[in-house]
Amino acid sequence: MPSPRKKKVKECPKFHSLNVLKESLEEKLREKRVLLVLDDVWYNISNSEGREELQKLVSPLHVGKAGSRILVTSRTEAALVTLGAEKERCIPISELDDEVFLEMFKHYALRDARVGDNDRRILEMIAEDIAKKLKRSPLAARTVGSRLRERQTVEFWRSEKDRDLLSDTMGALRWSYQYLDEQVKRCFAYCSIFPRGHHLKRDELVKLWVAEGFINTSGPEQEMEDVAKVYFDELLSASFLELGGKEVSSLIDGDLRDVYYFTIHDLMCDLAEEVAGKDSFRIEKDFTGEVPQDVRYIFVGTYNSKMLTEKISGLKNLRTLIIHPSIQLNSTEWQAFERMFDMLMGLQKLRVLKLGFNGNDLNEYVFVLKDSIGRLTHLRYFAFRMNQRMKLTVPGNFTELYHMQVVDFGDYTELVFSNNSEDMFFRETNEDMMNLINLRCAIPQAIMRFPNVGGLAWLQMLVPFFLRKEQGYELHQLKHLNKLQELGIFGLDDIQSKEEALDANLAGKEKLTKLDLVWVSESCSPEVQAEVLEGLCPSKYLEKLSIDGYHGVKLPKWMMSEHNGGPKNLKELKLESWREPDLALVVLRAFTHLHLLHLRKCSWDALPDMEHLTSLKELGIFDCMNMRLLGTLPKSLDMFIVCHCKPEFERLCIHYWSRLHQRLYTPWKVHI
Template sequence: MAEIYVSNIAASLLGKLASHVYEEASRAYVVYEDLQGIKDSLSIVNGVLLGAEEKKELRQGLREWLRQIQNVCYDAEDVLDEFECQKLRKQVVKASGSTSMKVGHFFSSLNPLVFRLRVTRRIKDVRERLDKIAADGNKFGLERIGGDHRLVPRREMTHSHVDASGVIGRGNDREEIIKLLMQPHPHGDGDGDKSLCVIPIVGIGGLGKTTLAKLVFNDKRMDELFQLKMWVCVSDDFDIRQMIIKIINSAAYASAPAIATQENISSLDIEQLQSRLRYKLSGQKFLLVLDDTWNDDRAKWTELKDLIKVGAAGSKIIVTTRSNSIASMIGTVPSYILEGLSIENCLSLFVKWAFKEGEEKKYPNLVEIGKEIVKKCQGVPLAVRTLGSSLFLNFDLERWEFVRDNEIWNLQQKKNDILPALKLSYDQMPSYLRHCFAFFSLYPKDFGFTGALIANLWAALGLLRSPVGSQKMENIARQYVDELHSRSFLEDFVDLGHFYYFKVHDLVHDLALYVSKGELLVVNYRTRNIPEQVRHLSVVENDPLSHVVFPKSRRMRTILFPIYGMGAESKNLLDTWIKRYKYLRVLDLSDSSVETLPNSIAKLQHLRALHLTNNCKIKRLPHSICKLQNLQYLSLRGCIELETLPKGLGMLISLRKLYITTKQSILSEDDFASLSNLQTLSFEYCDNLKFLFRGAQLPYLEVLLIQSCGSLESLPLHILPKLEVLFVIRCEMLNLSFNYESPMPRFRMKFLHLEHCSRQQTLPQWIQGAADTLQTLLILHFPSLEFLPEWLATMTRLKILHIFNCPQLLYLPSDMLGLTALERLIIDACPELCRKCHPQFGEYWSLIAHIKHISIGETKARQRLFRIQSQLRLRL
């Protein structure tokens, strides 16, 4: 199904072809006409791609046509990347100054004449292939579709009837919603009207939002509370005219249910319809359920609300939706976030669908297997029903074990089963977001993602597109993640400001596997042959590679080892990858045991990200690694035997993130000063470093991480004018309380993490220089810290404050009420301070009671914080 991404790939390629950079390069190498031909053909094809994607499951020939376009687009992208590589090489040569002859020899195999001949042949080949494919597309009768419009399939329309006796585990949820319906509207709807309360019920597809709404709608107490009850399914487009007709019809039926026929209002114009609607609702205290709402157009919602708020005071609307952002937009009270069923309720539901009544008693062995099966459903009733139904009247032990041992995406799915239900949410996403979402499939279930990790992957693969201007890649990635979170695809989301952490729901992970098969592959012990069309793979089982046959095609773009402690062990296999897959964008060799990298690593000219984290045997890196001018991310974190960094590091002019562990004591300041795009720099376990930099300036650095550098004595903040994030962890010799001349310099710091600073009795004075910008402050393991300075209360932007294991800390600043932006306060393992901050009874409670989220001495909060911090350190 990976051909569903072709429209996004084509759109990205068209964007590159339209850029000024490629136009200049194409004229310089006399390939302008060919590139324009590619652009023209691709523009024609792109107009029908979205329509083709909607039909892809109907005809095998159409699916193959899409795959051919995808392949040629990828090949075209590789060719265009050659221009970027050549441009970067020229920049290095120009910057080399007096050593130009040496650098010229360095790039002798890539001189302009050789480059022109090679790239011209490839561009002509791409153009010919694309022209042929475009001509072949005519036989499919496709029509052009503008923008990102798609005919998104919907689930069937819902109705209000439910057999309450057959619903398991939703009694408490029903009572909570009814309690909200019985309460007077506590707030307004934003414009002073207090007669209309909107209660959103939010959750992932298949969780039972509609069922819960039905339970509430049919509860007898609602008949006493409301004069009029209406049920409207909104799963098709949110058209105002159709919405009015549906509400009128539902109101008419509710008023006279015995009358089967309804008045014919479809011929009325919009003016007559709105008048009829207002007449039906005027003065009535009503309950309106808007089920399965997808509309995110606030103007349409406001228009409908203005029409229906003529009801009597106390009227209520229940809205079911999968989107948190839609719920926030329309809700007038906090959303009711529907949780999954308990394991016990899941098992009861499973037994109901897998057996006839009482039949389960005959098969206790199957019920035991059923207990394991329901665990994979993660509390989602539709998933339980799907798996239970698939086993109904089937008592074959082998079949039950197959369902238990296989992922849900591998099992046959009917129209109303769990994966089709979840795929509705996926189909609603724009194509660029669907493409990004698929890459969650490369990681195991229950994997803890950090924003940095997923942003690095998406950026390296060119999946992040700035809608306006030139936004930072990290900001675009955050927007994508926020949108996925809004759609209920993510869980355990923790926002620490600059850094954030989340997991993907297990069933959503199944969906990612389902939609990505073909192009993305997870290699495990079952894998024997890797199909030729695979471009991205991850290895998630111990030592499965000895029996795997890798494809000879050059299409591979991503190789990952995502599980901590598991990596490549064969140097021969690594040599094969480097020789064969020269278009790799991401190569993750974390936790590998290879002792050296081959000089041939320089052939991976398209490489954007190279992970060598925790390679404990590597002592040296080949200097040829510095030929990778496209490299944006390089991690040498945890390479504890690495004696020195490669010479010429400054030639990696695209490098944005660099993580270092090395035994050397002195760094080449000239190399670091040449890294003009460097934004993130990390030093971990660099035991011999006493000083980072003395004369160099790093004007673009935004993130600095220093961990377990036992000899480090000073921190050169004065050379980091744009620093926004600082981690200092376990640096025993580092004196944080250095003095600055008056006046105190101003910093742009937003995130500060200080940990295991054993000699600090108070916080460093220089933090005060970030009073106008600091948003997150974490103070952990300060055994000598006695007090927090009064100036801490001047941090007007501070949102998050975590204080952990500061046993001597007794006092808070007296003006804590001045921290008006503070939203989250966690204090733990500070015995006396925790006592003083005890909710309701502590003497400091009045100073902190205004803070929205407070955790004082809570074990669960502490454990969760530790888990998240460990993930942050591993995957920044």
């Protein structure tokens, strides 16, 4: 077992120029032997641009040392030859054996089957007939099998086994598609606007589908987002979407977390484009053709101000316009874009306008949204994101877009609101934001610092909510916001009793999964803090809890035992600036299902034994300068982070962690 060592977490470098990326790769690979694996390379032999792109892909490898190897898999030999392979070195991969393919198909079609023995024997015989039609295509096996699994009846399988659609892979995919509900079909077809290989996020797709009006609910008690998530899960279950992996993403509270992303198989992309027809369109590199005049949804992956003005500004039926954030603009191009942006305001049927750019030297640049944006009365989703800080002026009539559901100005944008274009009276927030009664989510956080948020009944995120001794900023504003999923309450120092805390009705917010509670000063006595925290009991469904600045000498009942109300299966707990050392043991007894525990700036001198936290995966200790002793850690732990503590304690952590994992023989990560 290797000795403990310091380990730095490196971010994946980002390059906004292909030449810079190429030069960086060449520098790293020069005179080194490398093995590169390229899986499932896609190539259209009739596309000359594709040939150039493939050759660019491997060009940095020419500086490598002799003996370097590239292993490529592809559906076509042409892709391999284009990359430089000799034909005689191209090895055909044999198809799956019939018996192996049948077992794969039955795995998808009969998994978890709850049928009688006789019916199962019949279904297995029918499965043999269907498998023969699928011609050993793994994608067809997974897609058709997943669809059959939803209706495991002899009658249905018999009626479908003779369908001509099953005779080839695309036909099998069309067969599976036809059994989707109409609304789910629309959601899948909408995905055709994204480029192949695009990383799709579940929450993002859900917001887009809702904004486009694709979601049907069965009654007023059912929420569109919940139904959209069911649609997403159905597409995932039936293999129209695939789990791609995880990538680091910045959350609304500034935390960096691994978030799952999803992709669409190339053949499924073909199907999505086929069923979408002229409704969807992509404008990608070197596009010079015509855009269908009746198109509804457009994705722009390359920037050309003239092209956008001439080809898009006249599309009267356009409902979605997405400009991809990889597009690079300098200050001169920004001025041209500002003029072009005003012309886009004529697209009055837009429901989704999502703009993302990379820019240089824009710190002093002020982008002014013209009041013409008020003409987009159907707009439900508006995003304007930059990769660096810039100033953005928002007109007063922006708050008259009453259908707005999502407002996203990014984390780097400095916002000012103007009353109108004549007096240009600027403010950091706009009280009229409360007019956006359909608002679900707003970024950055500062945009929500306006009074009377209690009228935004559909709000799902409110991080932070700042309490003040002013009308409109009281805790009771939260009382009826029962759609909230994430909430941060700052300034709890102004709350003086349990009864006042109960006005927030946190226990009634059953959709709330993440809660931050913050005291910002020491003006509140420990006794009052304890009473207030008692009244801030969240629902049993809470998953993530953060409490900052608590100096109470006792814990509320709901934090002392899982039998006293409060969250039953809390997954993440973050405690900051806690003083009373005896509380550590009590709080960790109550929340036994924790996956993550972070302690920051706590005055404790020791950690209690945590062997009972058998689900704990990550433990973080930050800026705890009094910490001297470390209790017994659980065997489940696979990440231990210690930062800005006393050197003796950090050495103790390394020593203990090393001994623990030498005994367990498991992979480990320790960050000091």
